[in-house]
Amino acid sequence: MTDTQESRLRCALVSTDPGFRESLRRMLEADAREIELAMEIAEPFAEMSDELIAALRRCDPDLVFLDFDDDPATAVSFCRFLSEGNAQRYIIGTGPALAAETLLETMRAGVAEYLPKPVADEAIGGALDRAARRLGWAPANRAPGDLYAVFSPKGGAGTTTVATNLAIILYRLTGKKTLLVDLDLELGEVAVLLGIKPRFSLLDLAENFARIDAGLLASYITPHESGIHVLAAPFHPEPAGRLPSEDVRAILAYLKRHYDYVVADTPKSFSLESVAAFEEASRVLLVTTVGVPALRNLQRCKPLLEQAFGRDRDRLRLVVNRYHTDDVISLDDVRRTVGFDVYWTLSNDYEAVSHSINAATPVVQNAKSRYTRDLQAMGVDLLGLHQKGRRLSGSRLIGDLLGRFRNKSTEAPA
């Protein structure tokens, strides 16, 4: 995968208007494009120090939002300064409605477009799209991100809890753009678990997929305070199979181009949505508990799993949830019944998990819980961070390693 940091567009914001700065910040935060707010200047032109101007020069933004509110005449000169520094720079002006004459002068000074206030979010989104296009930044240019699909043929195994918390873990471990998508159109619970009330859902995206662009995508996404983005299921249940499998596949492929990590929670059946996710996924985490009914179900699903994964078995990873070392059924029994190895175990942690559900906060917010420790160790392994040993501090790395060996099945392969 490419490092998206390198391909990010850098944006500077020059505005004395706190309201405008706030809405631009919010837009960029929720935005699916790789635009980084590299510098924010709130001072009026007359009060900008030489150091500040030098810092702006060094920052060398690809894109500048320049507010004319403070002083339109000086803003025009400032524009000239910005476009002289870098002729490719895309400058978006905003402020009071300007007379035709002034507007023309503004354009001559290098402003690519001017958005009179009040500026609607859609207008900012449109401008960002045009800027990205003009600057030759296309999400299609970068390698797609990784999709982790979380699945269980049986309800209640802990799929939604794993998907939701894994997304947060991946984001925490890497700081990269992470999307959690709820493919359970019938009764998706991701939003409930996160305590958010999304305005739009995957279905809205699907209905408008023909005209999707980064701006439109951003409008369907709900940011969560943990730093991840969420594409929720519709609030009112939709019948399973409502979306054709090819559509779901195309949507997931599109989302992978916009995010480094996509985690998909899937419905508890081999539905069209689940199968589409299997096809697009780098890894499918098959979640099970160790009870007899759960294992029996898994056994019955073996032919379907074989059909879906065939020889590509390595993509499928069995995760035993609510695991307890005293369980009557051992991991070896699981392997024998199901026919493949246990990839990871997640502790049974009723207190932490149920508390998190009642508080509508993800359980990984509770750093001390066994569940968090196990899931974090799994995230580290999925990302291959052990081998690279990067970013993790020594003590954390040791903690993760311990967690890993405590949890990873050490049994011989089948």
Ligand SMILES: Nc1ncnc2c1ncn2[C@@H]1O[C@H](COP(=O)(O)OP(=O)(O)O)[C@@H](O)[C@H]1O
């Ligand atoms: N490791 C765990 N320890 C204790 N309870 C868990 C654990 N994982 C999930 N649960 C509980 O099991 C129930 C089902 O979890 P959920 O994630 O909704 O499953 P699914 O999406 O597979 O139906 C929830 O009440 C959840 O709190």
Ligand SMILES: [Mg+2]
């Ligand atoms: Mg669920």
